[in-house]
Amino acid sequence: MPMYDYLDELESRTIYILREAYNRVKPLGMLWSIGKDSTALLWMIRKAFYGRVPFPMIQLDTEMELPEVYEFRDQLVKDWGFELKVELCPPEEEMDQTLPPATRSATRKTEGLRNLLLRDQYRGMILGIRRDEQSMRAKERIFSPRTLDGKWDFKDQPAELWDQYKTDFPQGTHVRIHPILHWTELDIWRYTLREKIPYVPLYLSQNGKRYRSLGEKNITFPIDSNASTLEEIIAELEVTRQPERAGRAMDHDSEDSFERLRAGGYM
Amino acid sequence: MTSKNLTQLNMVIVGHVDHGKSTLIGRLLYDTDSLPEGKVEELKAISEKRGMDIEWSFVLDAFQAERDQAVTIDTTQIWFKTEKRNYVIIDAPGHREFLKNMISGAAAADAAILVVDADEGVQEQTKRHAYLLHLLGIQQVGVVINKMDLVGHKKERYDEVSQEVVDYLAHLGITARFIVPISARHGDNIASIAEKTMPWYDGETVLSNLDKLQIQPPLVDRPMRFMVQDVYRYKGDERRIIVGRVESGILNKGDKLLFSPSNLEATVVSLEKWNSEKEITYAKAGESMGFTLDKPIFVERGHIASTHDNPPMLTRVFAANIFWIAHHELKEGMLLTAKFGTCSWPVMVQSINKVINTDDLQNENQKQVKRNEMAEVVLRSSEMMALYSYVNNPRTGRLVLFDKYDVVGGGIIDMAKFADQRNVSKAADLYSVEHLLRRENREWRNGHKGAVIWLTGLSGSGKSSVAMEVEKLLFNQEKQVYVLDGDNVRNGLNRDLGFSDEDRSENIRRIGEVAALMADAGMIVITAFISPFKEDRMRARAAAGQSFHEVYIEADLATCEQRDPKGLYQKAREGKIKEFTGISSPYEAPDNPEIVVDTQHHSLEECAQQVLTYVNDVTKV
Incomplete structure (x- = not known):
């Protein structure tokens, strides 16, 4: 099996960011979507803190994930023994009805997160987003401040250089922390393979279809693929020209649908 | 592949x-x-x-x-x-x-x-x-x-x-x-x-x-620098793991490290990485790593580890070429926070030497720096900082400036015009101000050495009673002695502090510093605080150095709760006091206290006598 040594550097950087976050920002939590990215990140949290997970994992649950996702979740909590908090998101009827349908559905998570932040007063929330997923995410900072209701002022982001992160904030703001912003989809799969990190089996092909990106069942669709092992997924991604989030309906409702989602506080 | x-x-x-x-x-x-x-x-x-x-x-x-x-x-x-x-x-x-x-x-x-x-x-x-x-x-x-x-x-x-x-x-x-x-x-x-x-x-x-350009390699060929990010200790785990990143050079198991600015030394016993299949013997520039030491020296976030023969410079003043991106102007006398790596210091803008006009690269004769301008400035801190010129080590020679919450500038450090102050010891620095009097002079006149007698133990273990009794006995022996306790500290020096973890830690830090000063002035200082965390006590020890003596006032929780002289345990049990040591917040007993005083099985008189004998012994001139 290839060792992919270049991943050591990416991992080292992520561990550095995690330790900064844990030292500088309290109380801290992480949104675990149960997908490949945040599960790889959870693995790196265990590395950073010597086998421990020193802050809660939070799932924003719309009760619309695929059954395999819930199964995987419960098994991993059991195997790794960490604290999981499940935050139920408000129903779609309560969302802004002027939004396009898939975007409206995705907004439920934004609202769930807002409720959580207001109630539990987290100062920092770790997220497993990556720059190469989506062009809006490419413009993110590693430590990205938000107002308490989650708004992202993307036109005036703080300067961020030489691993000096903005970690002090006035009351009323929280910070989103993005420790794997610099990883790509391929990096994550190579890392998952190398480290033998568990993943939801839906990523593997069955009957010519597989999920490349996991989301709620009503707004996420599998892609055509015969990749039924991690090695095959990696080989597929090394040549594909399909964007990763092609199967995520909310990105494609309108030109700026994802921008509106993110400015409003979406992950 | x-x-x-x-x-x-x-x-x-x-x-x-x-x-x-x-x-x-x-x-x-x-x-x-x-x-x-x-x-x-x-x-x-x-x-x-x-x-x-x-x-x-x-x-x-x-x-x-x-x-x-x-x-x-x-x-x-x-x-x-x-x-x-x-x-x-x-x-x-x-x-x-x-x-x-x-x-x-x-x-x-x-x-x-x-x-x-x-x-x-x-x-x-x-x-x-x-x-x-x-x-x-x-x-x-x-x-x-x-x-x-x-x-x-x-x-x-x-x-x-x-x-x-x-x-x-x-x-x-x-x-x-x-x-x-x-x-x-x-x-x-x-x-x-x-x-x-x-x-x-x-x-x-x-x-x-x-395709002909090169990826900047990690600075493996420069002197070793390790920036301490944090110190981890876990329940049921003996290790004290110092975590951080190797910024340059190579860190080896068995290296004797010098920490700056504390000037303390210890040897690396092990390199620690979770889930590693084999023992790690070295870590290169760029690696996030953890290690354990052979001695329990005081180490905290912001300290820089190096080898003994090639340490960073120590100084209170340095020059930097910076860019300024805040909306307000940079002026002389302004107070900012300078950060590099995990270090953070309050600094004052001592002077603005020149403002560079990027159009013709001429120096403008102005004393303020506007948004998006670049300048050469001199910054000063009241604390000793470990620094390196950018030309010698790009990783540790650059800094970012913060004003309250915001990044306002950044740049590179230039130490060319400044001397290393490492060998000018702390004490020598004091003499330059005080000239005539040394610690020895005071000790000679007092007839005893200064010391910090640090009592630690649960609430109700008898710290205050023992402290007061020992103070009285020492006073009668014509010793210079004083007790620091909650009553005389919380009302003045630490009036601004509450009871959050940070505030409690700061409370103990200040007491440690004040006690160290008093000991330096020749007094025997007895402190009577629960001081439940090892880290905090270690910091107090670092402040006072050789003069520090840890006294564990030992009594089990049941005994202390039964005594409950101030009714605090009852309130904690009723939930009226949050984070009460022993009930809802941990007490970390000392590993190696200088003496242990068992108040559970001995009378106050016996205990006071035990401490008195010890103090007389260690403060003998």
């Missing part, structure tokens, strides 16, 4: 607004076949909607505001690959207003491409960006003269503009790695040579020039 190189080169594209940075990137992606399927069609549609031909820059300008105004607002990153390797392109806004975003993008780069419009030539931001590349320490700079189609592909114009750029860069000590005439919109000289439009050009394409 092929043996193809998977490492990536980070490259920033800079230049004046509208000189075509985003277009160049769009074209690079298109020519290397890196755009996702359907992207070209999407771009066409979005461009048409705004009445344009295909606009390559929309690949990167993701915000609707960016597309509507056709201007890049924030930095972004995008991936592409050539036959040789992978690239991350960092697009940086050229507009003056977004300089802080340009800096955020450029600081992470191995190399830069400076884009200059052939028609407009070198402009204000061309120069400013070039200067910033110099300040950010980016050595590999390539130049493209863009929009050659607008000047009729004329060689004369190309020669003129490229000479202007080369001259300016030369003043900054930068030699351009390549200069290529291009037309990004039409793809001329990007991936293939434009034989038709620019037959006079005899160089290589932008892409083949890029």
Whole structure:
């Protein structure tokens, strides 16, 4: 099996960011979507803190994930023994009805997160987003401040250089922390393979279809693929020209649908 | 898996607004076949909607505001690959207003491409960006003269503009790695040579020039520097793991480390990484690592470990070349926070030596620095800082300035005009002010040494009773003695502190410092605080050094709760007091106290006598 040594550097950087976050920002939590990215990140949290997970994992649950996702979740909590908090998101009827349908559905998570932040007063929330997923995410900072209701002022982001992160904030703001912003989809799969990190089996092909990106069942669709092992997924991604989030309906409702989602506080 | 190189080169594209940075990137992606399927069609549609031909820059300008105004607002990153390797392109806004975003993008780069419009030539931001590349320490700079189609592909114009750029860069000590005439919109000289439009050009394409640039290697060949990020201790785990990153050099198991600015030394017993199959014997520059030491010396976030013979400089004052990005002006006398690595110090702007005009590189004779200007300043701290000149160690020789919550500037440290103060000891520093009196003089007159007798134990264990009793006995022996306890400290010195973890820790830190000063002044100081955390007590020990003596006042929780002299346990049990030591907050008993006093099985008199004997012994002149 290839060792992919270049991943050591990416991992080292992520561990550095995690330790900064844990030292500088309290109380801290992480949104675990149960997908490949945040599960790889959870693995790196265990590395950073010597086998421990020193802050809660939070799932924003719309009760619309695929059954395999819930199964995987419960098994991993059991195997790794960490604290999981499940935050139920408000129903779609309560969302802004002027939004396009898939975007409206995705907004439920934004609202769930807002409720959580207001109630539990987290100062920092770790997220497993990556720059190469989506062009809006490419413009993110590693430590990205938000107002308490989650708004992202993307036109005036703080300067961020030489691993000096903005970690002090006035009351009323929280910070989103993005420790794997610099990883790509391929990096994550190579890392998952190398480290033998568990993943939801839906990523593997069955009957010519597989999920490349996991989301709620009503707004996420599998892609055509015969990749039924991690090695095959990696080989597929090394040549594909399909964007990763092609199967995520909310990105494609309108030109700026994802921008509106993110400015409003979406992950 | 092929043996193809998977490492990536980070490259920033800079230049004046509208000189075509985003277009160049769009074209690079298109020519290397890196755009996702359907992207070209999407771009066409979005461009048409705004009445344009295909606009390559929309690949990167993701915000609707960016597309509507056709201007890049924030930095972004995008991936592409050539036959040789992978690239991350960092697009940086050229507009003056977004300089802080340009800096955020450029600081992470191995190399830069400076884009200059052939028609407009070198402009204000061309120069400013070039200067910033110099300040950010980016050595590999390539130049493209863009929009050659607008000047009729004329060689004369190309020669003129490229000479202007080369001259300016030369003043900054930068030699351009390549200069290529291009037309990004039409793809001329990007991936293939434009034989038709620019037959006079005899160089290589932008892409083949890029493949010749080098990824900045980690600084393995520089002296070892380890920045302490945190210290981890876990229940049921004996290890005290010091975590952080090797910034330069190599850290080996068995190395004897010198910590700065504390000047304490200890040896690395083990390197610690979770889930590692084999024992780790070394860690290279760039690695996040943890280690344990042979001695329980005081180490905290911000300390820098080095080898004994090649430590960083210690100083309270240093010069820096900085950029300033705050809306308000930088002035002499201003208080800021300087951070580098995990260190953070309050600093005062002692002087503004010069403000650099990036247009002609002349020094302006002004005493304030405006937004987006660069300057040479001298900064001073009341504390001893461990520093290194940027030229000696880029990783630890650069700093970022904060004003309250915000990043307001940054730059590189220049220690050329300052002397290392490491060998000028703390005590010697004091003599220079006090001249005549030394600690020994005071001890001689008092007839005993100064000392910090640090009592620690649960609430109700008898700390105060023992302290008062010992004080009385020492006083009767005509010793200089004083008890610090909650009553005389909380009302004044620490009036501003509450009972959060941070405040409790700060409470103990201040008491430790005050006690150390009093001991230095010749007094025997007895402190009577629960001080439940080892870390805090270790800090107090670090402040007082040899004069520190830890006394564990031992009684079990049940006994203390039964005594409950102030009724606090009852309140804690009823939930009226939160975070009460022993009930809802842990007490970390000392590992190696100088003495243990068992108040559970001995009378107050016996206990006081035991402490008295010990104190008399250790304060003997």
